[in-house]
Amino acid sequence: MPPELLLIVLFGVSYGALFHLYCGRKLRQLLAFLLASIVGFAFGQLIGELAGLAVFTMGRLHPVEGSLGSGIFLFIARWLKL
Numbered sequence: 001m002p003p004e005l006l007l008i009v010l011f012g013v014s015y016g017a018l019f020h021l022y023c024g025r026k027l028r029q030l031l032a033f034l035l036a037s038i039v040g041f042a043f044g045q046l047i048g049e050l051a052g053l054a055v056f057t058m059g060r061l062h063p064v065e066g067s068l069g070s071g072i073f074l075f076i077a078r079w080l081k082l
Contacts, residue, residue, distance in 0.1 A: 003061075008066065016033040017030070019078075048064075
């Protein structure tokens with residue numbers, strides 16, 4: 001497993017769990033938030049990679065862009081009441 005993929009999952013799970021701790025109520029929401037966060041972080045990572053952005057990188061990982069993507073996807077999941 002590439003290190004970037006492992007870090008994407010770890011960051012995504014962390015953000016999803018913290019978001020659920022802040023505004024979640026049910027186990028179903030935890031699963032939805034975890035999935036949304038991981039997909040959002042991967043999407044942000046992809047955008048950072050394709051756009052060539054280098055705000056702050058850890059190897060090939062773009063944590064700033066990934067965090068923004070994760071946050072956007074989490075708020076969309078909350079707005080859709082998943």
